[in-house]
Amino acid sequence: MDGRTEHPRRDRGRLRTILVIAWHLISDPDARCQGFGATSVTSRPPARPATSSASSEPSATRSPSRPQPSPVATGHRCPFRSAQRTLPPARLRFDFPFSFPPRTRPAVRHPARGMKQSTVVARRNQVQNNEIQEEYVSTNVREDAAARPPGAKPADPPGVAPDPADGRVQQMMDLLHGAIITQLLVVAAEFDIAELLAEGPLPVSELARRCGADPQALHRVLRALAAQEVFREAEPGVFTLTPLAETLRVGAPGSVRAWTRFWGLPEKLQAINSLAHSVRTGCPSFTHLYGTDWWSHLAAHPEQAELFNDAMGGLARRIHAAALESCDLTGVTRVVDVGGGHGHLLATILPRYPHMRATLLDQPSVVVGAKAVLDKAGVADRVDLVGGDFFDGVPPGADAYLMSMILHDWDDEQCVAVLGTIRRAMAPNARIMVVESIVPEGNVPHDGKLRDVIMMALHPGRERTEAEYAALFAAAGLRHVATTSLASSTGLLVARA
DSSP states (O other), X not given: OOSOOOOHHHHHHHHHHHHHHHHHHHHOTTOOOTTOSOSOOOOOOOOOOOOOTTTOOOGGGSOTTSOOOOTTTTTOOOHHHHHHHHSOGGGOOSOOSSOOOOOOSOOOBOTTTOOBHHHXXXXXXXXXXXXXXXXXXXXXXXXXXXXXXXTOOOOOOTTOOOOTTOOHHHHXXXXXXXXXXXXXXXXXXXXXXXXXXXXXXXXXXXXXXXXXXXXXXXXXXXXXXXXXXXXXXXXXXXXXXXXXXXXXXXXXXXXOHHHHHXXXXXXXXXXXXXXXXXXXXXXXXXXXXXXXXXXXHHHXXXXXXXXXXXXXXXXXXXXXXXXXXXXXXXXXXXXXXXXXXXXXXXXXXXXXXXXXXXXXXXXXXXXXXXXXXXXXXXXXXXXXXEEOOTTTOOOSSOSEEEEESOGGGSOHHHHHHHHHHHHHHSOTTOEEEEEEEBOOSTTOOOHHHHHHXXXXXXXXXXXXXXXXXXXXXXXXXXXXXXXXXXXXXXXXXEEEO
């Protein structure tokens, strides 16, 4: 004994197994374990005494010229012992890794049941083996339950399908389908389906004719979007708008059409598809794929730059202006919008403050598109358009400097450089107002956590927490004085010199 507590049923099962093997070996000297032992022994074991005519074997079953080695005579070890050491005791089975030649003796019948004696033994062994296996399994279950943390669910055993009532699989599939839904929305925006349905329901055939699409393919796209409550199939083959689909219309309140089309840019999608490069190296995958940074790419592709500015303009009107509503700009006579794009943010702010003047600073190729936006808002005469690079300098002497979704494009060192440039240009008692996505701590769902992944693929920058922005202010010689977080993912941070 090795000190372990043996299971009594297991011991009895092993003993019966050994006895069965020994009975076969003794009762039939010709039985040999296939694959075990040498074959060079030519001695023949002594013949067994005949006990009865019923049990004697016909001589025709043996070949007198062929020597028959005996496992006992050659000192062969029964393979059952080695198998016993390699297999778990509770998983022991009586299906041996060898076979015996068929016996020619008449089978002995069980006197009570009329069954073969070997059948009785096999059935009894199987029952005991099942009992040992059940005990082994129940012991493992108890050990697993003791090792699990309180309240934790047991893991699905290998090869067992999860319970259909378990929603984990469906939740994961919904997440994986998100990329497909994005492309469906891009297609709907590109073909202006929402605009075509603005006047009422239309059959797919008519929609396809007006937008130049294949009717069957368009039906499959709209059917998939209708399952997401974007559009609705009023009757077979006829679709209509839904409140959610209204956001894909041009000029609709809260329109995201430009943002949706921007999501469909092939270069942007390819950069996100190559996100593994960014994770592996810490560098933007966009630069790795195209050999240039995002901003240089937009400068070389004016049509994509226009789409980007329209998308950011819609974001400024919808979200960024809401962040500034919580900030009182009374008394501010001049404001500088650093990296203000086409001026959508100023077009929202200036009508509220009739005596305020503004300066819009951005790349020369960008600010030329601001005049139409500012004219439409009726504030173009109060805005000075300045083309330049905010890393080199900003217009001095303003009371307030706005930066809307600028710092998240750059790494910490570049952010400190920009903030330092503004600090040297700002008037006494002036303030810097930064509109950014403020990432919360912990596992709280937040849009900024997903935007941060886009930053990783396209830019050297990232989305940050409030503490990280405060650290940037301090490194640039500024003092963080206030933060206003909104219900959306955007917030306003205020700093002073």
